[in-house]
Amino acid sequence: MRRPLFLALACALAASSAAALDCPQPLRIGFSDSPFPPMINGQGTHFPDPPGWALQAMRVAAQRLGCDLEAERMPGRRMSLLVEQGELEFVLFFGPTPERLKAMRFPLDAAGQPDAAIAPLMGHLVFYALPGSPLARGGNGWDGTTLAPELRVGAVVGTAQEQLARERGWRMETSSTFAGALQMLQAHRFDLLLSTRETLTPEMRDRDLVEIAPIAHYLPYFVPASPRLWAANPEFVRAFWREACMAVRRVAPQARPVDC
Secondary structure, eight states: OHHHHHHHHHHHHHHHHHHHTOOOSSEEEEEESSOBTTTBOSOSSSOOSSOOHHHHHHHHHHHHTTOOEEEEEEOHHHHHHHHHHTSSSEEOOBOOOHHHHHHSBOOBOTTSSBOGGGOSEEEEEEEEEOTTSTTTTTOSSBOSSOBOTTOEEEEETTSHHHHHHHHHTOEEEEESSHHHHHHHHHTTSOSEEEEEGGGSOHHIIIIIOEEEEEEEEEEEEBOOBOHHHHHHOHHHHHHHHHHHHHHHHHHOTTTSOSOO
16 A cells, blocks of 8 residues: 555646746746847747747747747736736846835745846946047046046936936936937937947947956846736746756856856
């Protein structure tokens, strides 16, 4: 009697474990509709071929958990709204602003802080100037702590970059997209563009922009989940966070330079 009972218990535990990780079908993940090559290629509602390493990595993560991935591209504000409402299961890549920490679910460490140990993207927030500008030629405007008060900073609205600029009290202009922010910089609407180094192509860094040292801030970026999915199946959410981090590490090690 003991062996059949043991097998029955083992099967029950296995079924329970599988149920705990049961994947929503389809697994809806939101991506930006703006281009951030090589992370996200193309613009609009569809992905080109190749789509960029972000979609490739999420496909790997979803496949490892038996999920049928449905990738949806849209503006950042719409992504935020739909994941809050549970119309998307995950969105990427989002920095943990106070508002997002209330509205979405991020992986947290033992201290209740966003857990950088499984952040799929380790971001370097950097100031960029136009080639040939006084700042690009070594003008004194940023020393790593203090920004010259006459300088204006540009950032994409609703991002961790905007949050940082507001926290530091910098004069700021915002754009709804990165492409729009770049155009504003080129039109001299502001002096420095605050962006994440990892989202810029080598061509942008070599041709269109000059990085101003030192780095403004280090920030992990995550794939936050909807509160609805977290309430229904937190074990699956944790499993996907782990797989997403490891998938980016494999597909784009420059974005996640250390093991998860």
